[in-house]
Each structure stands twice: as structure tokens, then as C-alpha cells.
Amino acid sequence: MPNNNLPLYGAIEGGGTKFICAIGNGPGNIRAEVRIETTTPEETMKQVADFFKQQETNFGKLAAIGFACFGPLDPSPGSPTFGHILPTPKPGWSNADVVGMLKESFDVPIAFDTDVNGAAFGEWRWGKAQGLRTFIYLTVGTGVGGGAYVEGNLLHGLLHPEMGHIPLKHDLKKDSFEGVCPFHGDCFEGLASGVAVEKRWGLRGAQLAPEHIAWDIEADYIAQALTSYSMTLSPERIIIGGGVGSLPHLLPKVQKRTRELINGYIQSPVILKNIETYIVNPGLGGRSGVLGALALAEQALQKAS
Numbered sequence: 001m002p003n004n005n006l007p008l009y010g011a012i013e014g015g016g017t018k019f020i021c022a023i024g025n026g027p028g029n030i031r032a033e034v035r036i037e038t039t040t041p042e043e044t045m046k047q048v049a050d051f052f053k054q055q056e057t058n059f060g061k062l063a064a065i066g067f068a069c070f071g072p073l074d075p076s077p078g079s080p081t082f083g084h085i086l087p088t089p090k091p092g093w094s095n096a097d098v099v100g101m102l103k104e105s106f107d108v109p110i111a112f113d114t115d116v117n118g119a120a121f122g123e124w125r126w127g128k129a130q131g132l133r134t135f136i137y138l139t140v141g142t143g144v145g146g147g148a149y150v151e152g153n154l155l156h157g158l159l160h161p162e163m164g165h166i167p168l169k170h171d172l173k174k175d176s177f178e179g180v181c182p183f184h185g186d187c188f189e190g191l192a193s194g195v196a197v198e199k200r201w202g203l204r205g206a207q208l209a210p211e212h213i214a215w216d217i218e219a220d221y222i223a224q225a226l227t228s229y230s231m232t233l234s235p236e237r238i239i240i241g242g243g244v245g246s247l248p249h250l251l252p253k254v255q256k257r258t259r260e261l262i263n264g265y266i267q268s269p270v271i272l273k274n275i276e277t278y279i280v281n282p283g284l285g286g287r288s289g290v291l292g293a294l295a296l297a298e299q300a301l302q303k304a305s
């Protein structure tokens, strides 16, 4: 049974095509949810605010809001551009002060982070990363992005990690596809995103048979990236989600290939013997993002009080 005495949070999962907004305080207690088409920042954020205002009349005031958004963005409180989308090819969104727009309507703590950091935090709070201190959440879908939780904190660094844009070994004899990244061509996202898969094979990932050679190539790219992340951040677990990343026949190939590429160098039983517990799909399925935003709101209230 939902506990109605708990604070009520607003959650926003902001994506390039849609915004999912929810209010509640956990996976078992979502009171209302809405899907809003992503148009201009002003129009989209107004619809978000209208939804929350309307739900507040039904359920009471929000205690905090968590906003996990597509990037690039500025997640650093104290920075002059905190809460802004940074220059992006997405028309109309460059430098949009999306948190400022929310603040006009809501005088509550607002947490703002990348969509993938949000999803990582959701997995830490309620999914497959519960109890872990250091792990990675990677999404392989339309784009490729990763969130990192390191020694008990979401990693931001200079801005935020861009794990989808690392260079990979690209053997043109095995895969002559040039890649789709407008900045790098054949970076990880350029070679392995859902857009790349569709452009290379003329079929969407979900339409390609599990035994298609596409999946050996895809697993190799993902495994190269996971090997780099494993060597760099020493995560205790790596969670792979997203439309392509969650395909069930892909996971065993990625696990096997990652173990081959690490090649015994990391002497840990979880890699040497139990890689199926090291590389996993999300515990929250496609809900990591919106629930992660809810968890960010919960943390924002804790930090403020």
C-alpha cells in the first residue's frame, strides 16, 4: 500500500522526442504520469509545469523536483549556466534555461542532471545497482550515453561524461560502414547507435534476426567500450539499457566478448567466472529514467533539509 504521508516528488525524464513527467515517491506509488511531445523549450516546459500544477490540486504540494534531461547540459549548482541546455544541434534548445523556467512556477529544490545519470541513480535506488558504490549505466538506443556513479556520487567532472563518443578500433575490412556521428564519424555512437544499425543494415535493430552478423559487430563495439570503462573506472557492475542495448539476444554476446577483450587482466571472479552478474540489463527496464528523476528529487529534498 502506498504511504500517503511520504513527501510527494515531481519527476521529469526529458528526451529529444518526448518528456515523461510523473509524480509520486517510488516505483510502487506513482500517482500520475504524462507524456509530452518535445517541441520548443518554452512550450514543453510550460506543459510540464501545467501538469505538475494540475496534479498538485489533486494530491498536494510537491516537495522537490528531479529533472533528468538530454544534454549537453550544465548540472553544476553554483555555475552561472546551471540548469541550462548547452549548445546543441537540436533546434531552439541551445542555452535554454530549462530549470529557470521551472523555478518560475515551483519554489522547491530542483535536481538537474543528465538523462543517463538519472537512469543510473534510479538503478542505484531501486534497480540492479542497489548497495553499489561504483557502477556504470550505459544506454544504447537512438544515441549512446553513459552515466557513472563513482564512490557514492554521480560523476560530473568538467561537465559530464560522454561515454558514447569514445574512439573504438574500427576494422574497415569487417565493417566498412563509415559511422554517423556528426563530430567524429566512427566513434562508439557513430558505429553502434540504433541510428547507425539502421543505416548500416537498412533495418531497425528490432527487425534484425538474432543470428544476423550485425549482432557480432554490435557486441564487439559495445564490448570494446565496456572494456575501456572497466579499465578506467573499475565499476563493480555495468548496466546496459536502451532500445538496442536491452535486446535479450545481445547481452550474452556482449558479456562473452568483453571477457575476451579484458583477457584475464582484471583478476576478479565477477569478470573471470560470473560475467553475467557484471554486465546486466536494467532492473527497472525502460523505467530507469523517470524513476531516476524521482530519486534525484528525493535526494534534492534530503540535501536541502
Ligand code: ZN
Residues within 6 Å of the ligand: 164, 165, 166, 181, 182, 183, 184, 185, 187, 188, 189, 190
Ligand atoms: Zn561522436
